Amino acid sequence: MTGNRNLRAVASLFWSGNRNRLLAGALLSLATVLCGIALLGLSGWFITATAIAGLSLATALAFDVFAPSAGIRFLALARTASRYGERIATHDATLEVLAELRERLFRGWAVAGAARAMAARPARLLFRLTNDIDALDSLYLRVLVPLFSAAGAAVVTGLALGFIDIRLGVASTLFLLAVGLGVPALAARRAQKPARRRAHALEVLRARSIDLVRGQSELAMAGRITAQREAIAKADRRLAEADDAMNRTETDVSITLGIAGAVLIAAILVAGAELARAGHISAPVAALALLIGLTATEPFAALRRGAVELGRTLTAVRRVGPRLRAQDNTPANNEADAAQTAAYLTHATAAHPGAAYPALAGVSLQIEQGERIAVIGASGAGKSSLLAALAGEMTLVDGAVASLPSILFTQRTELFSDTLRGNLALANPGASDDEMHAALEAAGLSRLLQRLPDGLDTMLGEGGTGLSTGQARRLALARLLLRDTPVWLLDEPTEGLDRETANDVITRVGRFAAGRTLVVSTHIRREAEGADRILRMGQGRLLAEARRGTAEYSFLLDGLRPE
Known part of the structure; x- marks a missing residue:
């Protein structure tokens, strides 16, 4: 069925x-x-x-x-x-x-x-x-x-x-x-079984070949290059055997139809x-x-x-x-319908596959439009899961979630082997060159762009090769700025950046987030300063909540890393 x-x-x-x-x-x-x-x-x-x-x-x-x-x-x-x-x-x-x-x-x-x-x-x-x-x-x-x-x-x-x-x-x-x-x-x-074996062997051959090329250093250090080559040869033999079986079947069909x-x-x-x-x-x-x-x-x-x-x-x-059917059957993320509400969760519970504990456990939260919130907590406390649930990228086991259109800025900088224009167009395919220049300038990349002879047509390598870590992070920020959504969800946006670059990124995000709802997951003080509320997560639960101007707000802020 x-x-x-x-x-x-x-x-x-x-x-x-x-x-x-x-x-x-x-x-x-x-x-x-x-x-x-x-x-x-x-x-x-x-x-x-x-x-x-x-x-x-x-x-x-x-x-x-x-x-x-x-x-x-x-x-x-x-x-x-x-x-x-x-x-x-x-x-x-x-x-x-x-x-x-x-x-x-x-x-x-x-x-x-x-x-x-x-x-x-x-x-x-x-x-x-x-x-x-x-x-x-x-x-x-x-x-x-x-x-x-x-x-x-x-x-x-x-x-x-x-x-x-x-x-x-x-x-x-x-x-x-x-x-x-x-x-x-x-x-x-x-030919059904040989065809299945061929498809599997081809997938294994490709995966093992990629692992050999990309992981040569690790394999050499572990003394596993020869074993990996033998594994590739084994997959290639299985592929050849499946091809032979399918070709023999096709030859038999030709002979039989000729006789007929x-x-x-x-x-x-x-x-x-x-x-x-x-x-x-x-x-x-x-x-x-x-x-x-x-x-x-x-x-x-x-x-x-x-x-x-x-x-x-x-x-x-x-x-x-299954992916086509899953797309047809997946309900869209509900939008917040209250006049002043940007997003909310009601008794939200979510879990990662195979995890012993839920990533979110009965979290209830309401975020107003234009509000700026800092989510703090130790690693594994549920900060990233909270943002993923708000963005609709994590399915709830129980409870409800709704949000205005949002964009999630993750800890990983996902850049592709394409031009600067191509990487920026992922956020807004209809963006003009002027809009892209403005976004790059806002992200602090105007000087870099001036030094590039091909400008927006400059090619980047896989993963953004050719840019420093800070430049890659700024390019991802420029892509965020091109996305006109009312809710921005930032997961540790300055992690891995030096102090000067990080402060510049925070300043620019704060400036261009005017009028938008901003939710920042962080464990660094500089990213939480200026938030209207601070939420403290632990074991997937909302443990504490404090508004600006209260003693608890200052206490939570003082507990963050100063750099």
């Missing part, structure tokens, strides 16, 4: 966005096949009829060569045009669907808990976005379209032969459907000869029937690779389907 739901989730994505082009591609594929059958059949009839007509002068003069030759030219041109149209329609529709699927998968992994679980195994994420999605093109291009064309060709072949002899038409159709569809179905069943085609041609030849001998049909019609049978099995040959790769496709469906 779960597999059917996953398949429906993927199929609905194909069907909902490009149904007209998908149908057009399938019809053009069928038209190509039918034009090919008709072209060869008419050509055989024309050649045979011309040869017989040439035996005597009278029949030669009476024979019309123009109509059949015109039909042959028309079918040749129609076949070429339909083939070209089919390639354009099917591939364009498929590539567009796969592009949309990548976007939807990103959104599916952005739900609470999913991104954290996937970040623990980044190789799996890369595999889902590349090989698994690429495998889904076989579902339409190599399975559904060839299946539709082959079934249509079998029916049309039966109708054409039925006009010659009804028994021949029915028998040919039944034979084509039974063998032409049965053999690929058996091949798909046989020969049997069909032999049967039509015998039946045509018998009908011609009895005077029921002429020799040209017998040649027409023979050549129709010769091309009738050709569409089924296109199914062989799709049948072999069906296991790989279904494995990809099983992997990506």
Whole structure:
């Protein structure tokens, strides 16, 4: 049942966005096949009829060569045009669907808990976005379209032969459907396990290769480089074995369909000869029937690779389907509806998978619009979990949470191998160059930008390579400033920065947060100063709360690190 739901989730994505082009591609594929059958059949009839007509002068003069030759030219041109149209329609529709699927998968992994679980195994994420999605093109291009064309060709072949002899038409159709569809179905069943092994081996090979490249120093220090190389070689052998098994299955399908085609041609030849001998049909019609049978099995040959790769496709469906369904079923984070309320939690309880204690335990909190709050506590007290719950990135086990649109500034600076413009555009794709320059200046990077010859088009390495830690943190801050949201959630924003840089960042954040709600998780005094309230967390609970101007506020502030 779960597999059917996953398949429906993927199929609905194909069907909902490009149904007209998908149908057009399938019809053009069928038209190509039918034009090919008709072209060869008419050509055989024309050649045979011309040869017989040439035996005597009278029949030669009476024979019309123009109509059949015109039909042959028309079918040749129609076949070429339909083939070209089919390639354009099917591939364009498929590539567009796969592009949309990548976007939807990103959104599916952005739900609470999913991104954290996937970040623990980044190789799996890369595999889902590349090989698994690429495998889904076989579902339409190599399975559904060839299946539709082959079934249509079998029916049309039966109708054409039925006009010659009804028994021949029915028998040919039944034979084509039974063998032409049965053999690929058996091949798909046989190739299912090798296809799954291949997908797993390819994922393991990629992950182990990445670990070898990125962890050479650690592996060398531990004396594990040779072991890692052997593990890669083992995964490569498993991949080769799976490929061999799938290729053998495809070869067997080709041989079986070839034999079936020969049997069909032999049967039509015998039946045509018998009908011609009895005077029921002429020799040209017998040649027409023979050549129709010769091309009738050709569409089924296109199914062989799709049948072999069906296991790989279904494995990809099983992997990506849950994320699509999770996205469709995940409720949006409720927005605070009170006039002056920016966010609130009511008896909020949340836990990390496998944790012995809850990350949040019955926390109730109301935050007013424009309020500035500092959340303090020891490491593991629940500060980051509180911000993640407000941002909608942690699913509550119990209780309720609601917030105005917010942005979470985490402890990790996530920069990508892209230009400065590309990294900034993640926050606001429609931001102009002037807006980006203003954000960089506000974050204290105007001097750096002036020194870069390519300006916003300067390329950064993976993880922001090329920038210092402070510059990378400031670039992440500039990205925050481009995000026009009423609530900012900052998780230890100056951790790892020197005093001067940290003070500058705090000053700039405070200046540009005017009118916004600001919640800062910290254990440093400089980040908590200026807050309207201080909240003290411990073991996932809200232990203390103090407003500015009270003695408890000063006591909590004095307990923080001074630097």
